[in-house]
């Protein structure tokens with residue numbers, strides 16, 4: 639499972655698929671054995687940091703549903719073998735039909751079994767576009783606001799253990815998951831069983847930038863990074879990241895991971911500067927909408943989420 643894999647018309651790890659100026663370009667070759675193991679670990683960490691509200695295990699696949707709140711939370715995590723792919727696809731179709739959602743897979747280079755991609759291609763599943771999972775030593779994050787990891791500057795960030803009103807006001811203006819699906823998203827956050835922190839940075843006394851951190855062993859998972867459009871380019875996100883890093887370092891974390899879509903060019907530049915490297919990329923594959931008898935009857939599609 640470590641070679642290049644085709645997702646739609648794009649090869650994982652194919653340099654030609656990225657804009658040439660993208661600072662988070664992954665190497666052309668497929669995943670090393672070590673990165674494949676890391677990919678499996680980080681997918682499991684992401685599952686813990688964004689737990690589905692309902693799940694069903696079908697052999698090695700975990701079928702997830704979360705009240706329409708997110709793509710990860712409403713997709714199949716294909717982390718193990720299934721004995722019969724057509725039978726497993728039928729089980730997926732039945733599960734998501736009962737949920738009123740389109741069958742969706744999250745496909746990574748370590749998804750199983752090997753025959754899954756051609757099976758989804760043949761069934762006409764679409765492709766959401768790539769997201770990279772990136773990892774970095776924590777020091778670059780801790781020092782994101784300037785200064786060094788050992789001697790970080792005061793950053794004027796507020797931290798909470800649950801999302802407060804100011805945090806939510808920023809998140810819902812920038813992140814579709816919070817804006818369109820707030821109740822379902824809050825239920826997901828409430829289900830997280832790991833230590834979490836919500837950071838808010840104010841500009842001119844008003845909450846303007848936020849981020850969420852989840853501590854998982856040696857890892858800080860970074861989620862929900864958002865700055866109000868009017869406050870961008872003033873270092874607010876750097877201060878959020880520094881506060882997340884300092885919170886995690888004080889609790890023993892040594893590394894950070896995050897997910898960033900290929901289209902998020904500003905975020906990609908920032909993360910590259912802090913030392914993040916892309917470990918692997920994934921995308922969501924969604925079943926074609928089934929023909930329905932009457933007009934206007936389509937299955938609900940989840941909004942874009944902040945943890946892509």
Ligand SMILES: CC(C)(COP(=O)(O)OP(=O)(O)OC[C@H]1O[C@@H](n2cnc3c(N)ncnc32)[C@H](O)[C@@H]1OP(=O)(O)O)[C@@H](O)C(=O)NCCC(=O)NCCS
Nearest residue numbers: 863864865870871872873874875876897898902904905908
């Ligand atoms: C990504 C995002 C959080 C950055 O927030 P921010 O507060 O503007 O970031 P900062 O001011 O700390 O700037 C970080 C870097 O990005 C640069 N930057 C910010 N806005 C920019 C823009 N519009 N064009 C080019 N560069 C920009 C800054 O110059 C800075 O680089 P530098 O410190 O090397 O000069 C913000 O753009 C955002 O909310 N985007 C939409 C949501 C999103 O993509 N979230 C990330 C999901 S992974």
